Amino acid sequence: MPRPPASVIAALEAALQQSPDDLDLRQHLAQLLHDDERPEAALELCVGTLARDPAHLPALRLAAPLARQLGRPTADGYARLLAALEPAAPPPAAAPAPRPAPVVATIGAPSEAQDLVRGERPGLRLAADGGERVEEFEVQAPSVSFAQIGGMEGLKKKLELSVLGPLRDPELYRAFGKTGSGGLLLYGPPGCGKTYIARALAGEMGARFASVGLEDVLDMWFGESEQRLHKIFDSARRLAPMVLFFDEVDALGHKRSELRGGAGRNLVNQLLSEMDGAQHDNTDVFVLGATNHPWDVDSALRRPGRFDRTVLVLPPDVTARERILEHHLEGCPHAGVDLPALARATELFSGADLAHLCNLAREAAIEASAAAGRIRPVGHDDFRRALKTLRPSTLEWFAQARNFAMFANESGVYDELLDYMKRHRLG
Structure with missing residues (x-):
């Protein structure tokens, strides 16, 4: 399929800025971006559509394969929601199928994963992949920490002071009326590692970690989404110390003034209620949110006691870029690649951009190897040619x-x- 003209995409993007609630226009642009091989941008538009209309079928049909292509954990959830809403589903007049009874969890055998988690509580079962499963979400004991993040020293120092301090020295902070609860909003360009940083932060805390996606909250039945969100927070309070990570939080906490219908507003109100320390004891429950569009997050969510700390996650610095390039070349035959020079030449590239750059260089080496009939390692010239075709996303x-x-x-x-x-x- 030929790529759509750039002028058409630019015109539609300008039109969407003027009419952000035109869902048909939004999805038409998302499809064009998909055809233009820009899956992250297309998925981002789909998420914006679903924030305004969770039952939007065209958005779900496009979001499910895009999320799977990008390796997002939300892929299965989009597919399940789409299956429930497709016309082949039971007619509205029919009674909804009963929900399966929750599995009663039992304590699993001791393991290294459990040893990483403080304060074991009853009601958990160790999953085969090292995580633990409750009805609402999968709980993990992250094995990553700040040591696995190359560079980004300014960001790590900021997180150390604003987040980890109350946990490392609770008595000192408690003397000033501060606890280890609260919220932190990570924002910045897509593909710069907000999810990885959230996991590393949980690893530094020594706390359980659960990633909550849009599909874990949204439900086709009126009022069920709010109930799901309440259960998620209730489980987090029971399992504290706990880090709840909401990816694409602007989809759940979108500005209420821009939402159509009461369902979206009710969900934002429920999120506000759950994060409000005056109504719930959220001690040792830390809520992390990630968004590419902080300006779309409801202003009430940015008040003290909610996402009261905001951290900008920028493209990786030169040290981090070199580490990322080195990581993506592990296990791949290469020779003569000047990683420091590549790191300097890729300013403003996101982590995802760097991964794509390495893929292009590998493809060139594979093509050359196939033509020569022998393995030809990836060389610096492969990267140099690939760089000519890329610009930072x-x-x-x-x-x-x-x-x-x-x-x-x-x-x-x-x-x-x-x-x-x-x-x-x-x-």
Whole structure:
């Protein structure tokens, strides 16, 4: 299929900025981005559609295969929700099928994974993959920590001071009225490792970790989504110390002023209620959210006691880029690749961009090996040629973020972003 003209995509993107609630326009653009081999951007639009209309069938039909292609854990959930909403499902007049009874969990045998988790509680079962399973989500004991994140020292220091301090020295912070509960919002360009950083942060905490996706919350029956969200938080409180990670949190906590119908507003209100420390004891329950669009998150979620700390996750620095490139070349025959030079040449590349760059270089070496009839290692020239065909995907995000950062920065939350853009001449 030929790629759509760039001028058409640009025109539709401009139109969507003027009419962000035009779901037909949004999905038409998502399909064009899919045809243009830009799966992350297409999936992002689908998530925005589902935030406004969780039962939007075209968005679900496109989101499910895209999420599977990108290796997102949300893929199965989109597929299940789509299966429930397809026309082949039981007619509305029919009574809903009864939900299966929850499996009664039992304590599993001791293991290294359990040893990593503090304060074992009853009601858990050790899963085969090293995680634990409750009815609402899978609980994991992350084996990664900040030691596995190359570079990004400024980000790690900020997380150390704002998040880990109350946990490492609770008596000191308790004397000043602070506990290990609260919320942190990670935002920045897609593909820069927000999910990995969330797992590493949980690993540093020594706490259980659960990733909660849109499909874990949304339900086709009225009022069920709010109940699911309540159960998720109830389980987290029971299993504390616990890190709850909400990916694409703007889809769950979208600005209520932009939502159509009461169902979306009710879900945002429920999320506000669960995070409100005045109504629930969230001690040792830490909520992490990740979003590419912080400006779409309801302002009430940014108030103290909720996502009251915001951290910008920028493209990897030169040290991190070298580590990422080295990681993606592990197990691959290569020779003469100047990793420091490549790291310097890939400024503003996201982690996903760097992975794509390595894939292109490997494909060139495979093609050359097939033609020569022998293995030809990946060389620096393969990377040099691949770089000529790529540009950082983060540039689109910075172009979109610029106006929000400049004109919606009353509280100074985007000061760091504006400073970064100024230093890198991004606007």
